[in-house]
Amino acid sequence: MQVEVDPNEDTEWNDILRAHGIIPERPPSPSQVIDEAIERAREYQELHRLSDKSDSELSALEDEANNSSEDEFIAAYRRKRLQELTQLQIQRQKFGRVFPVSKPEYQKDVTDASKECFVLVHLSLQQNLQSKLLGGLFMRAAEKFGEVKFVDIPGSRAIEGYPDRNCPTLLVYKDTDVKKQYVTLGLIGGDGMRMEDLERILVDVGAVKENDSRLAENKRSKKRYDEDHDYDTDDEADLTKNKYGDDDDFDD
Structure with missing residues (x-):
């Protein structure tokens, strides 16, 4: 006698059949798929948020983390970043002549x-x-x-x-x-x-x-940027004078 089996039913018998490869594994539920997609999106967002941070900024974020899971995520990302930087430094020193x-x-x-x-x-x-x-x-x-x-x-x-x-x-x-x-x-x-x-x-x-x-x-561009945003002592003195007036004004 042939017994029909609904492979989507969550029964102990179906679990036995799946374990022996007689029926296929149950597809993930829609809610599980959505949860996994949300988790991947969250991780991507976190990685994108951290990717432009310097090592000191990552360290500060790690100190300010509000919960253990966030702290662990930032620490793991920071370790991965340091490993990548170390590997890159090794590669950059490989030949040199x-x-x-x-x-x-x-x-x-x-x-x-x-x-x-x-x-x-x-x-x-x-x-x-x-x-x-x-x-x-x-x-x-x-x-x-x-x-x-x-x-x-x-x-x-x-x-x-x-x-x-x-x-x-x-x-x-x-x-x-x-x-x-x-x-x-x-x-x-x-x-x-x-x-x-x-x-x-x-x-x-x-x-x-x-x-x-x-x-x-790129080095020239950075130098021009630094020069454009770097005031010398004379410039700072002029700015101070414009803000507070000449020194003679304080003698009155």
């Missing part, structure tokens, strides 16, 4: 290495002025962006018969592929190429974020 490579090392030090990070390659020519310029920029950029690997190899050694007129050539590797290629500096500043031009390439390929504080343009 330009690595000369030979052709036998190219596969390992460039192609394979690009699975883990961005690799910029300078196919150089020793007596070429533009190559000397790019080499100098590579040295500065390598110190500033330690998470990016900068590599130098003479063009004729990297590629047999590579024309001198194509040097310097700049290659950007990521995930074993060439993402960008510049033959000479004609399209990236020529003889007047600057650090900002190289940094723009790093931003365009995704090696460095647009808002990275290490970028030269």
